[in-house]
Amino acid sequence: MAFDAPPQAAPQWNLSPEEIITKTKEIIEKTRSLEDKVAALENPTFENAIAIMAQNDQSGERIASVLVFYQNVSISKEHRDASAESDRLLSEFSVESSMREDVFKKVHQVYELKPQLEPESTRLLEKTDLDYRRAGLGLNKEDQEKLKSLKVRLSNLSIQFSQRLGEDTGGVFLTKEQLVGLPDDVLNNLATKEEDGKTLYKVTFKYTDIIPAMSYCKLEETRKCLFTGNYSKVPENVNVLHEAIIIRRDIAKLLGYKTWADFVLEEKMAKNTTTVINLLDDLRDALTPTGTKEMARLLKFKKEDVKNGNAKDGDVLYVWDYQYYDRLLLESEYQVDQQLIAEYFPMGRTVVGMLRVFETIFSLKFIEITDSSRSIANNFLFGDQTLRIFLGGCILIFFREMENTNTPQTLIWGPDILIGTAIECTHVLRLFVTSPNRKLFSEAVNNLISTPEKPSLLKHQEVVTLFHETGHAIHDIVSVTKYGRFHGLEVPHDFIEAPSQMLENWCWNKKVLQELSHHYERGEPLKEELIDKLVASKNVDIGLSTLRQIFYGMFDMKIHNLSGDEVADTTKLYNTLRQQISLVENGNVSTPGEASFGHMMGGYDAGYYGYLYSQRISADMFYTKFKADPMNTIVGTEYRDKILVPGGSREIIDNLKSFLGREPNDTAFREDLGISQMTEGTCEGKTEAIEILD
Numbered sequence: 026m027a028f029d030a031p032p033q034a035a036p037q038w039n040l041s042p043e044e045i046i047t048k049t050k051e052i053i054e055k056t057r058s059l060e061d062k063v064a065a066l067e068n069p070t071f072e073n074a075i076a077i078m079a080q081n082d083q084s085g086e087r088i089a090s091v092l093v094f095y096q097n098v099s100i101s102k103e104h105r106d107a108s109a110e111s112d113r114l115l116s117e118f119s120v121e122s123s124m125r126e127d128v129f130k131k132v133h134q135v136y137e138l139k140p141q142l143e144p145e146s147t148r149l150l151e152k153t154d155l156d157y158r159r160a161g162l163g164l165n166k167e168d169q170e171k172l173k174s175l176k177v178r179l180s181n182l183s184i185q186f187s188q189r190l191g192e193d194t195g196g197v198f199l200t201k202e203q204l205v206g207l208p209d210d211v212l213n214n215l216a217t218k219e220e221d222g223k224t225l226y227k228v229t230f231k232y233t234d235i236i237p238a239m240s241y242c243k244l245e246e247t248r249k250c251l252f253t254g255n256y257s258k259v260p261e262n263v264n265v266l267h268e269a270i271i272i273r274r275d276i277a278k279l280l281g282y283k284t285w286a287d288f289v290l291e292e293k294m295a296k297n298t299t300t301v302i303n304l305l306d307d308l309r310d311a312l313t314p315t316g317t318k319e320m321a322r323l324l325k326f327k328k329e330d331v332k333n334g335n336a337k338d339g340d341v342l343y344v345w346d347y348q349y350y351d352r353l354l355l356e357s358e359y360q361v362d363q364q365l366i367a368e369y370f371p372m373g374r375t376v377v378g379m380l381r382v383f384e385t386i387f388s389l390k391f392i393e394i395t396d397s398s399r400s401i402a403n404n405f406l407f408g409d410q411t412l413r414i415f416l417g418g419c420i421l422i423f424f425r426e427m428e429n430t431n432t433p434q435t436l437i438w439g440p441d442i443l444i445g446t447a448i449e450c451t452h453v454l455r456l457f458v459t460s461p462n463r464k465l466f467s468e469a470v471n472n473l474i475s476t477p478e479k480p481s482l483l484k485h486q487e488v489v490t491l492f493h494e495t496g497h498a499i500h501d502i503v504s505v506t507k508y509g510r511f512h513g514l515e516v517p518h519d520f521i522e523a524p525s526q527m528l529e530n531w532c533w534n535k536k537v538l539q540e541l542s543h544h545y546e547r548g549e550p551l552k553e554e555l556i557d558k559l560v561a562s563k564n565v566d567i568g569l570s571t572l573r574q575i576f577y578g579m580f581d582m583k584i585h586n587l588s589g590d591e592v593a594d595t596t597k598l599y600n601t602l603r604q605q606i607s608l609v610e611n612g613n614v615s616t617p618g619e620a621s622f623g624h625m626m627g628g629y630d631a632g633y634y635g636y637l638y639s640q641r642i643s644a645d646m647f648y649t650k651f652k653a654d655p656m657n658t659i660v661g662t663e664y665r666d667k668i669l670v671p672g673g674s675r676e677i678i679d680n681l682k683s684f685l686g687r688e689p690n691d692t693a694f695r696e697d698l699g700i701s702q703m704t705e706g707t708c709e710g711k712t713e714a715i716e717i718l719d
């Protein structure tokens with residue numbers, strides 16, 4: 026059945042900072058009074074206690090997601106501050122709410138009754154009861170109070186950590202000579218100042234500056250200086266992280282878990298610390314020989330640089346060398362010129378092309394909202410379609426640099442009522458590629474709007490990121506569950522990346538790349554030989570780059586696996602592990618890199634391994650079902666229905682078994698990493714054990 030407008034309006038962006046706070050307080054009050062009612066029930070049932078609170082959370086979440094979104098995108102500091110305050114109030118309230126013994130009693134009463142319900146409701150009941158127990162209900166009053174104050178403190182520390190990181194404006198001033206090698210377009214975008222008759226360029230620690238600088242600056246001294254500055258920014262965060270680790274350890278102990286990692290992993294696919302450590306150790310063993318070979322190859326380039334005076338020590342690859350020689354290797358041995366390839370990916374056209382790919386795979390339709398008063402970037406063109414079923418909408422905001430953040434942001438919204446039955450006919454999405462409020466996002470959009478001469482051009486890696494991030498939006502939008510609690514991205518964190526990681530594979534497929542690419546001047550697709558070179562380069566330095574991921578995962582597990590009174594010197598641990606695992610040398614420079622390791626305070630604590638864990642799953646799904654024919658709509662629809670639609674409403678492992686037709690395994694992941702020929706325990710060069718805290 027066709028309809029003209031979606032059943033639910035898109036979020037508006039016209040709130041004042043005061044309104045952001047008022048609305049936050051309204052959500053909190055409404056929830057608090059509902060909880061009071063539940064606590065007063067004489068005969069609690071699933072419907073009048075659990076379901077009603079779940080529905081309330083869902084509607085509150087819908088409003089709150091807009092309120093807390095301002096902090097990531099608004100150009101007005103007042104809005105960002107109000108939004109951060111809203112975030113703080115909401116998380117503080119969620120601590121209070123999760124600690125309500127009176128509500129827990131009613132929930133537990135229903136749980137004990139074991140009512141006959143359909144599976145998703147049973148799951149909701151069990152998870153709600155478990156949530157309360159994990160929150161400390163069941164502890165004595167004194168311990169509960171202790172727990173409550175620890176959690177409030179932890180939540181404030183997280184906000185403090187990321188705010189400091191986001192608002193960092195540091196950088197290094199350097200001369201043009203010191204920056205030799207940096208492409209002109211990057212150099213010309215740097216802020217400058219005059220000093221002693223010389224022009225100094227400011228390389229900030231934002232990705233837009235620091236990544237090209239580390240990849241292109243020829244002089245080792247410059248790279249070392251930039252690296253040291255970047256990894257020493259916000260040193261105050263060291264203490265914040267330190268305090269957080271101790272608080273987490275104490276919370277775990279109060280709740281009866283040995284360590285914070287044990288507490289966190291209980292609800293993950295991996296389930297326990299041993300599984301995670303084994304995964305990281307096995308991968309490290311298998312990849313160290315690969316990494317060592319890759320290192321030798323990079324050092325050949327460095328030796329040349331020693332001859333021409335650009336570098337000092339040709340026998341050692343330092344942390345500040347890796348990106349530079351990795352790029353050099355790609356350009357000289359694989360002739361992958363990323364700047365040239367970018368000319369084939371003008372932003373607007375690439376986004377449209379990507380959406381077409383998703384339409385085919387997942388049997389979807391995207392409609393651009395064409396209300397002219399809202400339209401900012403006219404380079405997005407979508408044909409009008411007959412709507413069949415509305416699933417949801419999303420605003421995709423792409424920007425390369427903002428005052429306070431620099432990652433792509435998406436906001437997803439969906440129908441008020443989540444449909445509980447399987448959908449048979451064509452799925453339809455409404456996609457907001459433009460912002461409804463010109464003012465709010467004007468700065469973000471400036472980076473996106475093309476000048477008449479040259480559109481925004483995406484590097485291949487940015488195309489990959491685009492597929493990945495939009496993949497998260499698709500996951501959330503196509504999901505159909507009865508309760509918001511299990512909708513879309515409400516899955517264990519060690520699975521959440523898998524669907525997006527899988528979509529990255531499309532960006533390495535020859536046919537897809539030919540369809541997607543379009544030279545911004547000449548209109549032609551990428552030449553076959555250029556694609557071949559690009560694809561051949563996919564796994565260059567895969568050993569070293571995966572070892573770096575293993576390092577992050579191991580650092581995370583180490584700091585969150587404390588059980589006794591030992592307190593880690595996190596800076597020492599960070600630097601030692603990096604050198605031991607990722608193989609690149611620190612060169613006697615110790616920098617507090619953990620102070621800007623946002624994941625540790627941004628919800629990935631005892632969870633960083635999840636990237637590798639989900640990559641395993643993503644490789645398994647892609648190789649098993651899609652590799653032979655990535656544009657197969659039948660397989661894509663099966664994937665959507667079995668993996669994306671159920672979200673977290675069932676055990677993920679069951680969804681996977683249903684899709685793969687067997688238990689998931691490692692074969693594809695190892696093949697992807699080029700280590701399939703190795704069998705466990707037989708690889709040469711067994712790595713030394715890392716015993717730092719134990």
Ligand SMILES: [Zn+2]
Pocket residue numbers: 493494497522525
């Ligand atoms: Zn992701």
